[in-house]
Amino acid sequence: xxxxxxxxxxxxxxxxxxxxxxxxxxxxxxxxxxxxxxxxxxxxxxxxxxxxxxxxxxxxxxxxxxxxxxxxxxxxxxxxxxxxxxxxxxxxxxxxxxxxxxxxxxxxxxxxxxxxxxxxxxxxxxxxxxxxxxxxxxxxxxxxxxxxxxxxxxxxxxxxxxxxxxxxxxxxxxxxxxxxxxxxxxxxxxxxxxxxxxxxxxxxxxxxxxxxxxxxxxxxxxxxxxxxxxxxxxxxxxxxxxxxxxxxxxxxxxxxxxxxxxxxxxxxxxxxxxxxxxxxxxxxxxxxxxxxxxxxxxxxxxxxxxxxxxxxxxxxxxxxxxxxxxxxxxxxxxxxxxxxxxxxxxxxxxxxxxxx
Amino acid sequence: xxxxxxxxxxxxxxxxxxxxxxxxxxxxxxxxxxxxxxxxxxxxxxxxxxxxxxxxxxxxxxxxxxxxxxxxxxxxxxxxxxxxxxxxxxxxxxxxxxxxxxxxxxxxxxxxxxxxxxxxxxxxxxxxxxxxxxxxxxxxxxxxxxxxxxxxxxxxxxxxxxxxxxxxxxxxxxxxxxxxxxxxxxxxxxxxxxxxxxxxxxxxxxxxxxxxxxxxxxxxxxxxxxxxxxxxxxxxxxxxxxxxxxxxxxxxxxxxxxxxxxxxxxxxxxxxxxxxxxxxxxxxxxxxxxxxxxxxxxxxxxxxxxxxxxxxxxxxxxxxxxxxxxxxxxxxxxxxxxxxxxxxxxxxxxxxxxxxxxxxxxxxxxxxxxxxxxxxxxxxxxxxxxxxxxxxxxxxxxxxxxxxxxxxxxxxxxxxxxxxxxxxxxxxxxxxxxxxxxxxxxxxxxxxxxxxxxxxxxxxxxxxxxxxxxxxxxxxxxxxxxxxxxxxxxxxxxxxxxxxxxxxxxxxxxxxx
Numbered sequence: 001x002x003x004x005x006x007x008x009x010x011x012x013x014x015x016x017x018x019x020x021x022x023x024x025x026x027x028x029x030x031x032x033x034x035x036x037x038x039x040x041x042x043x044x045x046x047x048x049x050x051x052x053x054x055x056x057x058x059x060x061x062x063x064x065x066x067x068x069x070x071x072x073x074x075x076x077x078x079x080x081x082x083x084x085x086x087x088x089x090x091x092x093x094x095x096x097x098x099x100x101x102x103x104x105x106x107x108x109x110x111x112x113x114x115x116x117x118x119x120x121x122x123x124x125x126x127x128x129x130x131x132x133x134x135x136x137x138x139x140x141x142x143x144x145x146x147x148x149x150x151x152x153x154x155x156x157x158x159x160x161x162x163x164x165x166x167x168x169x170x171x172x173x174x175x176x177x178x179x180x181x182x183x184x185x186x187x188x189x190x191x192x193x194x195x196x197x198x199x200x201x202x203x204x205x206x207x208x209x210x211x212x213x214x215x216x217x218x219x220x221x222x223x224x225x226x227x228x229x230x231x232x233x234x235x236x237x238x239x240x241x242x243x244x245x246x247x248x249x250x251x252x253x254x255x256x257x258x259x260x261x262x263x264x265x266x267x268x269x270x271x272x273x274x275x276x277x278x279x280x281x282x283x284x285x286x287x288x289x290x291x292x293x294x295x296x297x298x299x300x301x302x303x304x305x306x307x308x309x310x311x312x313x314x315x316x317x318x319x320x321x322x323x324x325x326x327x328x329x330x331x332x333x334x335x336x337x338x339x340x341x342x343x344x345x346x347x348x349x350x351x352x353x354x355x356x
Numbered sequence: 357x358x359x360x361x362x363x364x365x366x367x368x369x370x371x372x373x374x375x376x377x378x379x380x381x382x383x384x385x386x387x388x389x390x391x392x393x394x395x396x397x398x399x400x401x402x403x404x405x406x407x408x409x410x411x412x413x414x415x416x417x418x419x420x421x422x423x424x425x426x427x428x429x430x431x432x433x434x435x436x437x438x439x440x441x442x443x444x445x446x447x448x449x450x451x452x453x454x455x456x457x458x459x460x461x462x463x464x465x466x467x468x469x470x471x472x473x474x475x476x477x478x479x480x481x482x483x484x485x486x487x488x489x490x491x492x493x494x495x496x497x498x499x500x501x502x503x504x505x506x507x508x509x510x511x512x513x514x515x516x517x518x519x520x521x522x523x524x525x526x527x528x529x530x531x532x533x534x535x536x537x538x539x540x541x542x543x544x545x546x547x548x549x550x551x552x553x554x555x556x557x558x559x560x561x562x563x564x565x566x567x568x569x570x571x572x573x574x575x576x577x578x579x580x581x582x583x584x585x586x587x588x589x590x591x592x593x594x595x596x597x598x599x600x601x602x603x604x605x606x607x608x609x610x611x612x613x614x615x616x617x618x619x620x621x622x623x624x625x626x627x628x629x630x631x632x633x634x635x636x637x638x639x640x641x642x643x644x645x646x647x648x649x650x651x652x653x654x655x656x657x658x659x660x661x662x663x664x665x666x667x668x669x670x671x672x673x674x675x676x677x678x679x680x681x682x683x684x685x686x687x688x689x690x691x692x693x694x695x696x697x698x699x700x701x702x703x704x705x706x707x708x709x710x711x712x713x714x715x716x717x718x719x720x721x722x723x724x725x726x727x728x729x730x731x732x733x734x735x736x737x738x739x740x741x742x743x744x745x746x747x748x749x750x751x752x753x754x755x756x757x758x759x760x761x762x763x764x765x766x767x768x769x770x771x772x773x774x775x776x777x778x779x780x781x782x783x784x785x786x787x788x789x790x791x792x793x794x795x796x797x798x799x800x801x802x803x804x805x806x807x808x809x810x811x812x813x814x815x816x817x818x819x820x821x822x823x824x825x826x827x828x829x830x831x832x833x834x835x836x837x838x839x840x841x842x843x844x845x846x847x848x849x850x851x852x853x854x855x856x857x858x859x860x861x862x863x864x865x866x867x868x869x
Contacts, residue, residue: 215731
């Protein structure tokens with residue numbers, strides 16, 4: 001029991017929680033300024049998420065890709081890299097799985113895994129391009145990953161238009177049923193919410209993240225390079241190879257996320273007018289989650305709930321959907337500016353010290 | 357007759373940091389026109405005290421009087437206004453700027469909106485003539501020597517009207533000849549009415565220049581005496597708190613076969629010119645070869661070539677007869693070379709890793725710790741516990757991050773790790789930098805122990821005392837070449853100093869055999 005209390009009074013836990021509360025309060029102030037009732041707004045947000053089994057299922061659907069992109073960003077960050085490219089790796093994962101899902105005719109137990117693996121590899125390679133450019137040419141990965149995001153977007157749109165276009169529509173043909181990873185039985189339980197096996201994959205990915213980084217020889221190298229590339233080089237590690245590997249694994253997480261969106265949710269790929277945004281939210285998820293696998297899952301749950309529940313806020317309290325962005329941005333702000341948060345939770349921490 | 361004026365008086369200064377009292381009720385009185393030494397080991401609290409005087413720290417208790425008036429020094433700019441200037445150990449200069457630009461930075465003479473560079477240069481020349489500080493006002497900082505750069509730092513404080521100058525370990529980076537010049541400059545400054553506080557742990561300097569010395573140990577003032585009334589042994593005992601043996605006890609060396617042989621290595625430095633010019637040397641088993649030289653004469657590049665971090669453009673490196681030229685750091689490390697790096701924070705440790713992981717930083721992939729790609733953390737922890745006990749590394753636990761340990765214990769941990777690899781050649785670069793006397797003794801003993809076990813030891817240090825005391829033979833490096841090799845027992849600082857500044861080149865200049 002004491003251990004449980006210790007976890008919940010730890011600073012790494014208290015700071016994000018306090019940041020979330022402060023973020024919600026800032027959102028409330030913004031709502032008040034706009035003449036809305038924040039209590040009613042938050043109540044309808046919660047109502048939207050937990051109100052019906054369909055909506056609850058759809059919230060889980062919303063959370064899943066955020067876990068993948070959050071892991072992608074967090075993994076790169078653990079190895080000292082800023083992966084702003086989860087967005088592009090996600091899109092490349094989508095198009096690769098779309099291509100496999102449409103082009104092949106295979107038994108389901110081969111086709112679906114193959115489509116997921118294609119998404120993983122494509123996303124991984126997309127990430128590795130930025131890693132390779134950094135290792136071989138010293139190009140900053142922030143710049144290359146941002147550029148690769150746009151290349152990914154227009155490349156994916158081109159592939160859909162050129163090879164897989166459903167006539168008369170702004171989207172690809174449907175993938176074969178054998179490639180689908182929808183979880184029909186569970187979907188029915190949740191009133192046809194679009195639930196899929198990808199959620200389970202996301203949890204497994206988080207476990208993989210943990211084992212790879214903290215239990216294996218490669219993880220030892222990745223973490224050492226991330227924390228001190230100079231000492232790692234002195235110790236005989238190949239820093240450049242680790243940079244490429246880290247970006248590959250990070251890209252793989254995002255790529256699977258993209259594949260699951262296609263194979264589990266939409267079953268086709270739209271021609272996108274803009275970036276889907278999961279990759280960018282992944283940065284925030286990783287930040288709130290402190291770049292730990294469990295933190296990323298919790299952060300994704302929060303973000304998924306806020307973004308999905310925002311629609312309810314509009315319906316129930318007339319608050320514009322965009323306002324949830326104010327809440328989310330405030331949460332990010334307070335997590336980043338943890339000095340401010342520590343100021344607010346100081347009394348709490350002092351009480352803890354007094355108790356010892 | 358008017359009594360000598362007191363310019364600085366610090367009364368009952370107490371400064372606490374979490375867990376330690378850095379300054380414990382310290383009193384300090386500095387008279388006008390004297391050179392006052394603050395003597396103490398690393399971590400004794402002398403720098404803290406001076407940072408209080410310079411306004412970087414606020415003391416919890418005590419008061420400061422400048423020219424007999426109580427003052428509150430809340431920031432360095434307040435200190436500047438009171439006529440206090442500080443010459444830092446690590447120079448605070450803009451490399452790309454000229455000498456003059458650096459001196460006037462923040463106080464530029466202006467004509468209209470422009471900086472009046474002509475009058476700035478004149479002001480700098482005037483100061484430099486007045487105090488005998490020869491500099492070229494138009495030279496860029498990156499083009500002048502370290503000794504020159506230090507003069508620029510001194511001029512900076514004088515330009516800002518300082519009457520009280522604090523020198524923080526000013527000789528650490530200088531050659532013996534430059535030290536002589538600095539001492540002359542300090543005498544000139546005092547003659548012109550300035551007062552100097554000198555932070556140091558070098559007894560010789562105190563005996564040579566200072567009038568009064570205040571000894572600080574563990575945050576407390578032990579004594580304050582006139583230099584005329586004391587001697588180095590007495591000062592050392594007061595500084596450390598016990599009798600100190602300056603000579604390193606060691607048996608006669610018993611060199612055997614050649615372990616490391618460097619043959620005509622040439623390598624490019626970071627500035628795009630050759631930092632190593634066809635350098636050759638040999639280290640035998642059972643001996644310590646010291647490399648003496650002024651910082652920046654190719655020492656770092658030599659280590660980097662030996663450890664595989666820098667490519668040599670020509671020449672060969674042989675370790676036990678095996679060619680390791682331009683091999684990767686991993687291959688070299690596995691063929692029997694261990695290395696205590698110059699910068700332990702940057703190169704020696706992953707500071708945010710626990711001690712246990714730091715102890716296997718170079719060996720984690722050995723079958724001992726690595727089972728099919730998975731690390732055996734039980735074995736890693738056991739290994740760490742063993743080394744930490746054996747080398748007396750003081751850490752709360754093996755899972756404590758390296759960052760939380762003191763410098764001395766971090767260094768002990770690195771030495772434990774490197775020695776444990778049972779290397780044929782141990783390279784130690786500045787192994788005692790920033791450590792206190794106790795840790796220094798420990799590290800020197802370990803180096804000699806390795807030698808006595810029949811290992812070859814290559815010691816690089818900027819401290820001549822260390823080189824002379826620990827080494828068996830001394831090679832002097834100058835502009836990327838070995839300019840001479842001497843027997844450590846038959847040389848002295850004067851001879852080495854001359855060679856280090858390129859003044860004396862020994863016949864052959866090769867490997868001295």
